[in-house]
Amino acid sequence: MPIKQTLETILQTQGVTLQTCTDMQLMQALLEAVQTLQTELPHAQGKKKLYYFSAEFLVGRLLRSNLINLGLLDEVEQLLQSCGRSLAQIEDCEPEPSLGNGGLGRLAACFLDSIASLGLNGDGIGLNYHYGLFRQDLSGGEQRENADPWLMPQNWLIDTHKTFSVPFANGTLTAKLYDLCISSYQNGVCNRLHLFDVESPAPAPANGIDFDKTDIAHCLTSFLYPDDSDEAGRLLRVYQQYFMVSAGAQLILQELEDAGHSLQELDQYVVMHINDTHPSMVIPEMIRLLVEHGVDLERAIYLVQHSCAYTHHTILAEALEKWPVSYLQTVAPQLLPIIRELDKRAKLRCADPAAAIWDENDVIHMAHMDIHFSASVNGVAALHTDILKQSELSVFYKLYPEKFNNKTNGITFRRWLMGCNRPLSDLLCQAIGDGWKTDPNQLEQLLPLAENEDFCARFLAAKSANKHRLADWLKQRQGIEIDPDSIFDIQIKRLHQYKRQQMNALYAIWKYQQIKAGILPPHPVTMIFGAKAAPAYTLAKDTIHLILCLQRLINADPQVSPWLKVVMVENYNVSAAEMLIPACDVSEQISLASKEASGTGNMKFMANGAVTLGTLDGANVEISQLVGKENIYLFGRSSDEVIELYRNNAYHSSDYWQKPSVQQLVDFILSPQLLAIGKPDILARLYKDFIAKDYFMALLDVEDYIAVKERCFADYQDRSAWVKKMIVNTARSGYFSSDRTIREYNEDIWHL
């Protein structure tokens, strides 16, 4: 049935038509129509099946991406237009699923899209959080957190009516299984994201995100990453993790038995991918279940080790999960004898205490268990994997060199170019056809067009259209007016000291002081930030406060605001990213070198024709190799220098603060102007951190940063030279397709 008829039939049951229904009714009718089409499609086939375990899947809104993948986008857009409606407006009624928080969750979502689109037999396994991380409210000059409910009565979840019993120490909980359909692009299959939930979830807290963290039966799936600054919060995370992996492992065994395979041959039919350490307990849990099903322990350990693969996502040692034995004793004591056994075997392989799973303080190191008992360990960008091998995980690399491999992250171009940037996507199709949609490497055909004046003008026009769209959106959403002809300089990502939003804030201070002194920039600049800070991460929240203070000071100053604006976008999420990234001129990727494992925001910006201003960190290194030095702005110390500084304890921020040029920026944080706007205690805390600690070395790089940023903004003036840089960035971005990444995972690790 054509989609028009399907929609009319659905709407008819509510007594409305395509012309008379509300946007919400139309959204729900589209959802129902799409869901019906999806459930009729077959699952991808194959002897072996991948189960991708992840605590987060930041899938974003699903209507548009499902329409793209089902090949229905144009048809639906035209249909809506003919009824005087617009898809953009309809999709604004779709709440964004609150199933993830940042890059790691977004990566998992891109991977599921690519797995399905390559026709690979693989599903995701995660949890059905009801209220997400939190919804960010900035109205009071500081971040406030509220629940972020997304499950409207009609939503994308399918109730499978399957349940699993998860045995906790203090009683058994039932895990209900819901599925999200993952459509493939153009190849007619539909895989699944399996999301487990408790039977009777708690209602959202009336205010804020405080809830009873000990009410496991009702609150287990309330929030992603419950505040772990107290023990109840940390225990709840362990409850969540065990719930996810136990139900997931049971699902795998059930599917294996349904297919008539012997559990003795698990490794021939199953790959369990462990995305970061949150799902690590799947290793002992699967061993436990196999033994319970009559497999002997030796064989069970062999099977699990040969079917698990682990992705290591960080360089920050403090981000590696370690759970006290007592927590597991409280939550799932049945795992402890198995972990004890795994630790014993690990110690036979390597006597170095640094490689222990169960250390002498009775703490369990999840990453160590993953590395000892997986067949593959991968980093997520070339530099990151090198650093893992050479320093962070060198003990393990010496032990298992054959396990270590790199899989540079990627993004799906279906969402991050076709879906979010219609003006550019249409232009690309006119210029080089639409082969790039299935093979983004074909974007290289754009390179000769960088010399074509007409194409250059149209490339700039597409960027300008996106900048106008963003300006309208910001005006409507936050009441802030920005100049679409100014340079859009954008830093959007989770707030973390290592990502150095605080250094970018120092640039805003520098620019403000310059303009106040009568030194006007060559071109007006709009600095845009978007970031959520973890609720218990004080310095990150303080940085948001500083940015909001600068926003108020600068935007209200008639001498400064024609030249400089600062905007903090509220509640940064995937939908906001889809609005911001196509409009960006300068992409801020300024982490302290060696600290950003890969980044994927950097790739999205590149594909959309933004020019990167960054350090040689994570995948920026690969971006710079692809585009060449003329088409990227690099600054700052190298990862080797930074690692050396840490090793020798040789960085003292006060040495840098002594320099008058730096001091004048940092001291402005406690200036009368800012104190009049902000909270003195917060500003003082930030100030003190800059001078006394500055663990991520913002003051080390800030002068070089300002100098290179100035050169970048000056270069923007030469529009015909600048547009060539934009085109080269888009043209060379094909390497970062998550289809390429997933092909590599499959060829080197999964063998589906």
Ligand SMILES: *Cc1c(COP(=O)(O)O)cnc(C)c1O
């Ligand atoms: C891509 C993306 C990220 C990751 O951004 P990085 O700059 O790589 O940290 C985080 N959040 C959202 C909403 C994203 O779309």
